[in-house]
Amino acid sequence: MTAPSESFAPRRDEPLFGRLAIIGIGLIGSSIAHAAKELNLAGRIVLSDRDEAVRTRARELDLGHEIADTAAEAARDADHVILCVPVGACGAVAAEIAASLKPGAILSDVGSVKNAVVEAVLPHVPEGVHLVPAHPVAGTENSGPDAGFPSLFLNRWCILTPPEGTDAGAIARTRHFWEGMGALVEVMTAQHHDLVLAITSHLPHLIAYNIVGTAEDLEAVTQSEVIKFSAGGFRDFTRIAASDPTMWRDVFLHNKEAVLEMLGRFSEDLSILTRAIRFGDGETLHKHFTRTRAIRRGIIALGQEKPETEKLRKP
Numbered sequence: 666m667t668a669p670s671e672s673f674a675p676r677r678d679e680p681l682f683g684r685l686a687i688i689g690i691g692l693i694g695s696s697i698a699h700a701a702k703e704l705n706l707a708g709r710i711v712l713s714d715r716d717e718a719v720r721t722r723a724r725e726l727d728l729g730h731e732i733a734d735t736a737a738e739a740a741r742d743a744d745h746v747i748l749c750v751p752v753g754a755c756g757a758v759a760a761e762i763a764a765s766l767k768p769g770a771i772l773s774d775v776g777s778v779k780n781a782v783v784e785a786v787l788p789h790v791p792e793g794v795h796l797v798p799a800h801p802v803a804g805t806e807n808s809g810p811d812a813g814f815p816s817l818f819l820n821r822w823c824i825l826t827p828p829e830g831t832d833a834g835a836i837a838r839t840r841h842f843w844e845g846m847g848a849l850v851e852v853m854t855a856q857h858h859d860l861v862l863a864i865t866s867h868l869p870h871l872i873a874y875n876i877v878g879t880a881e882d883l884e885a886v887t888q889s890e891v892i893k894f895s896a897g898g899f900r901d902f903t904r905i906a907a908s909d910p911t912m913w914r915d916v917f918l919h920n921k922e923a924v925l926e927m928l929g930r931f932s933e934d935l936s937i938l939t940r941a942i943r944f945g946d947g948e949t950l951h952k953h954f955t956r957t958r959a960i961r962r963g964i965i966a967l968g969q970e971k972p973e974t975e976k977l978r979k980p
């Protein structure tokens with residue numbers, strides 16, 4: 666199947682899909698387009714975006730093989746259609762392309778929330794079309810067609826959440842597509858996905874948006890010292906808090922229950938730490954920090970993250 670290659674992942678001799686349609690040409694859509702073209706995952710890659718300026722830029726960047734003016738045009742006759750738009754737009758785009766989807770096609774997405782996307786998209790999926798939702802747990806704080814790069818998904822998880830009874834062949838083809846881009850694939854229910862991601866991704870983003878906002882509110886008091894002396898911790902938060910506002914508004918509006926559940930637990934734990942500080946309970950603080958340090962070391966041991974000191978060393 667694979668030939669020796671200079672690429673970041675093996676290039677296929679034969680494409681996996683005849684026609685791939687990507688709707689939404691932002692960070693994720695353009696990254697898929699780069700990877701799928703470079704690795705020969707699809708014979709023809711057609712992209713579309715509702716924003717004309719984005720379509721023009723995608724043509725300049727030579728993304729895929731063709732930029733269509735409408736989502737319906739891009740999806741026509743496609744074997745694999747991926748919605749790469751904000752979570753709140755998935756239902757409307759599915760309605761827009763429904764009549765263009767051919768029997769046997771796989772309809773997928775990349776949304777950071779899964780249950781709400783399935784609920785919004787499923788009513789528009791024609792008979793014979795397979796819905797296989799996906800979430801690549803890989804990204805950056807940047808957005809738009811210039812932000813994408815082909816190795817974004819390399820060694821990163823991609824979670825598939827097919828509704829019960831989904832055709833096994835369609836799930837397997839979607840798995841092979843993401844594995845083809847170097848991702849590690851896991852299958853779970855949409856509900857479980859949303860609960861896990863609420864604590865591992867959505868809550869951390871909310872905390873970052875909040876702390877950077879609080880710091881900005883204090884600027885008058887601190888006279889720019891927040892920015893000047895922002896050491897590692899705060900700087901990391903500013904990167905996360907620079908993430909796309911539309912995308913993250915949609916994440917919180919569409920994963921409301923799970924995020925509120927995790928936020929409740931977070932607040933309870935924060936109260937314990939607050940009490941410990943107030944009453945000088947060093948033992949509680951030390952115990953807590955020891956436990957969290959072990960979690961970080963576990964992530965590094967699994968090879969999913971490099972120690973900061975290694976990142977700082979010159980290559």
Ligand SMILES: NC(=O)C1=CN([C@@H]2O[C@H](COP(=O)(O)OP(=O)(O)OC[C@H]3O[C@@H](n4cnc5c(N)ncnc54)[C@H](O)[C@@H]3O)[C@@H](O)[C@H]2O)C=CC1
Pocket residue numbers: 688689690691692693694713714715716719736749750751752754757758775776777778800801802803804805806807808809810909912916
């Ligand atoms: N940014 C990240 O790090 C990650 C994002 N995701 C998910 O991927 C999806 C896309 O995110 P990004 O690529 O970061 O966003 P982005 O903001 O870079 O691009 C989204 C694109 O969708 C287009 N769009 C919006 N509504 C549309 C519609 N109705 N029809 C056609 N095009 C439309 C916009 O014009 C924009 O070009 C989101 O659902 C997000 O939750 C998943 C993993 C990581």
Ligand SMILES: O=C(O)C(=O)Cc1ccc(O)cc1
Pocket residue numbers: 776777801802803804805806866905
């Ligand atoms: O930039 C970061 O650190 C991210 O966390 C990127 C990201 C954002 C949203 C997702 O659904 C998955 C990954």
